[in-house]
Amino acid sequence: MTTHRFELSHGATLVEPGRTRFRLWAPDSATVGLEIDGRAPQLMQAEAGGWHRLEIDCGAGTRYRYRVSPDLAVPDPASRAQAEDVHGPSVVVDPAAYTWRSDTWRGRPWREAIFYELHPGAFGGFRGVVEHLPRLKDLGVTAVELMPIADFFGAHNWGYDGVLPFAPDSAYGTPDDLKALVDRAHELDLMMFQDVVYNHFGPEGNYLHAYASSFFREDLHTPWGAAIDFCNPVVRRFFIENALYWLEEYRFDGLRLDAVHAIPERDWLVELADTVHQTITDRRVHLVLENDDNDAGLLEGAFTAQWNDDAHHAAHVLVTGETGGYYSDYAENPAQALARCLEQGFVFQGEASAYRDGAKRGSPSAHLSPLNFVFFLQNHDQIGNRAFGDRLAAIADPDALKVGLALLLLAPQIPLLFMGEEVGARDPFLYFANYEGELAEAVKTGRRKEFGKFPEFSTEEAQRRIPDPNKLDTFRKSRVDFAATDEWSSGWLDFVRGLIHLRREVIVPRLEGVRPASAQALNPHALQARWILGDRSALVLAANFGAEPVRLPPVPGTHLFSHGAKADAVGLGGKSFLAILDETS
Template identity: 55%
Template sequence: MPLPTPETWSHGAHLLDSGLTRFALWAPDAFAVSVELGDGQSLPMLSQDDGWFVINTPCPPGTPYRYLIDGELLVPDPASRAQQGDVHGPSLVVDPNTYPWQFPDWQGRPWHEAVIHELHVGVLGGFAAVEKHLGRLADLGVTAIELMPIAQFPGDRNWGYDGVLPYAPQSSYGTPEQLKHLIDCAHGHGLMVILDVVYNHFGPDGNYLGRYAKGFFRHDQTTPWGDAIDFRRPQVRDFFIDNALMWLLEYRFDGLRFDAVHAIEDPGFLKQMAARIRQQVDSPRHVWLNLENELNQAHLLEEGFDAQWNDDGHNALHVLLTGETEAYYSDFAEQPTAKLARCLSEGFIYQGERNRHGEPRGEPSAHLPPNAFVLFLQNHDQIGNRAFGERLTRLCSPEALRAATTLLLLSPMTPLLFMGDESGAEEPFLFFTSHHGELAEAVREGRRAEFKHFAVFADAEQRERIPDPNAETTFSASRPSVAADDAPWPTLYRTLLSLRHQHLTEHLSGSRSLGAEVLASGALYARWQLNDGSVLRIDLNLSDSPVSTRLPHPRHRLFDSRLAPADSPVDSQPPFSALVSLTPAGDDA
């Protein structure tokens, strides 16, 4: 059978209509490559133009295989669809079309309905175990779950950002079929499923690309994880774009969250990837593309991407809730109330202003809709990057947290909660890995060194108290408790999300900010006009003193965050409270 032209090749092992399997490896620095099958066969691959090695051969699904580079190095397929164990072991040939979808007509949900619940699959026990939480989350009012990265990483415990085989679901979480069953089951509950993907670096253990495909990396540019990935090369671009399409088309994920795209040096890659995705996903289907981007590049949210995680909003709220101002919170230490007001009215806080390093950051964002910004009180980073992984339940008063949660769930911005938030969990979420040997020691010491600039950890003995990322107890301690449905925190979340879906959701598309005003330190109000002309107003007071203000008429009151409101004030805002009002169009009272 003749080999295809290079532009039709894709990375990895693919079953062909002829019954053969095509193995394709981009290895421009190799002289010879063979595919080594589990039955002992060694099949030389044919060298092609531009560094490709390709062979078409009979090979059924489930066959283990590895590539032998120059007769001396056995490596897994960098585009492996599944691993027989760890990242160093054999890859497996996978048939992507065998899973019997139970909800094949699922088209997703529009973005304005998004209420996102971020979770870690491993902490919850694997793909099958996550399914047990779907009904509870749907009943709560969540409309999407977001999985932290699941690409195959070394060991069996990891946040997922050390992945080295981006096409292969982590084997300790379950099989590709179990992952599809989880997604299928979520769709049955009306839940979208988003996947966090890491296209800015590979993990430190199990990535062999530098041996036979040095062109995958730029040696003239570095990232916090090493040499930058070279997105100028079409083979590299296709490797990641095809990966995104695999998750969306084969696994039927409903969206992707792209990790730390500020570390992707090629500005054209993101736009090309978004365009390819939009071209290949049928138009009736809703697919969400979200960014994490410290550069606050607002223009990307008009060029194929739906929204960005708004760290600015979180950081301002965190300063107001906890009083913490060290490290990156120092950028929000001055006038945090005014900064939060800017977030609520314009999206980003930093829109070109200089940060603590003296560097300009961000682009103007006031023209974007409120739901282009994903707001959160906590996420995996903001909890897990703390030395002891403390949640807000341990850092601020319950009354203040109730008020901030009210703002989160009833503002027109897209709300994201982290697993455990809805239960008021007090268990930490710690940074964990399962590295071994010298790498484990380097990670342990590197983790502790991260905190030496914090006053409380200036002493080396104090840093020794920071949990060892490689200890299994660090992982097990990060499992959040699940509160009873009628407990206070689930009741609050259910009440707020019911109000959101009943009164706000259908009117959020096309909503716009009417501005925000600071009333006092810790106190402000923000207003938005919804698409039916009604006006949503949220009055927030995170201080311990009442604040004089003129509130909307009590008949327009939608929610009061106080546990036992004794009155309906109209001329002052109680301490540690959020008051939400919805005034119909034409009613100025």
């Protein structure tokens, strides 16, 4: 039975029971006062470099704020918990209050990862996720990824509007509830991953501009406002400590870093990864990127893998036939684009993107392992950023979607499922928030204007049909009914569970040292790919998303799985799939 804590350079730190050290970086404030509920304010000691410090007698559960100017008291930017949402007082937390049961846990090899991404609020908070863990283990997933949990304004939010990155949002539960979730997952042999947002703060509740303006750059703006200044050593350390905090104090098995292309200081990303790997040496920890820049160099040792948007976009065109927006870059020959992903990683490896007005994107990735890429057909972005939150099961031909799922779950790339995908959920997953007043109106109007660029939403009347993110019903509609036992849901569940079982029993044990051999488009809607597995056997997958049959090149070996009519070693019927293992290679 063990406890875990990570000591932060910022915030409130229990130095002994009943005594706490407070430390705030406020370079714009000549004086800072500590205000504790029920006590007279106390002046903090100013230190070099804009720091303010005070150590006093108080313990866990103490509520406090920092008075950074005569008319402004703010929460702790490194708050471990909040008492009354993002504008309220912060709470002193004792990290050692939770006793871990699974302290012998050392993680799992990356090749075993089968991800399941979920929104904690849609599952009823941290305790609600705990209740689903046995179901997820039975499904066969090995890694549960939480969408961001950093404290945000309101009772519900997508998660990417957090403003207090060290505080699990109280709408989901307490810090100990989150630790109990990770602990239970480890007892069930499941990895736990946390999605973290280091490229921006949300629009409500971020007070850093008022007392630490140098946290941000004046010369660079992102879609979310002023860019965070990762050239500043205090800022760099703030976020590196955040990563270590989730990995050490909460025992997460890895992090997914959101939209790092919005962080221009690439060297900071490398520093973060190096620091994590040098600090945590007693168990496996995995770092995953979302990076629209397709920077292959970051996957050569610093980071474990990247979400492969290229593979998603090509697969989405094949499954749905949609070619608008960024899908236009993959529309001409989507099977060829997806084949390139299966063989070489990225589609864009320095080529010009027509969708991006000819801008070049990406770097060569053919030398990387297939395990450096996370493959998905759906995720929070690709569903929630649609006007009506459409899931594939609601808009795609079921057989074409099953071909996509078979390819997703049997290809060597690391697969990711989005919550509800395993039961063929057709209810939407919408963008939702809980803002009030002018901000709520701005968010609603801005989202509708964004979709106004599309012909189907060119009129105000059409735009009004787009759900208001701030309505409670928008959030409620985004939940999945996992209790459904109808033929549709059970059929999808059996299909997905069977594929995962096949992956875990036959493919995963052979993935160490896997390398691509070839991949080719058979026509714009069909492809075949081949990999040499670690035991020198060959895995061959052929997928036909189109309606017309196609012939295959000769494929020797043992039949592993097929879906669709006339799927055999010499041909694929319309919307069919074939998997073969050749152990003589």
